[in-house]
Amino acid sequence: MTIASSNFDDTVEYPIDQHSLAKLQDPHLTTEGFQRIYHQLTWPPKEIQRRY
Structure with missing residues (x-):
């Protein structure tokens, strides 16, 4: 699910x-x-991993 994101970046996907x-x-x-x-x-x- 992605909420409040301008793109589908794997750092915001759960x-x-x-x-x-x-x-x-x-x-x-x-x-x-819903917020709860x-x-x-x-x-x-999630820990942000270097992707580039």
Whole structure:
């Protein structure tokens, strides 16, 4: 999933499983609830590897 990114850079991509995706797609999910789940899925930040 990529959010708030202008491109698909591998430093901002995080794999998620079907269960996590279903939680994010819940139509009753509030903005705060979405942010809480998103934070859990993307923390700690991935270590940036030199790519060039």
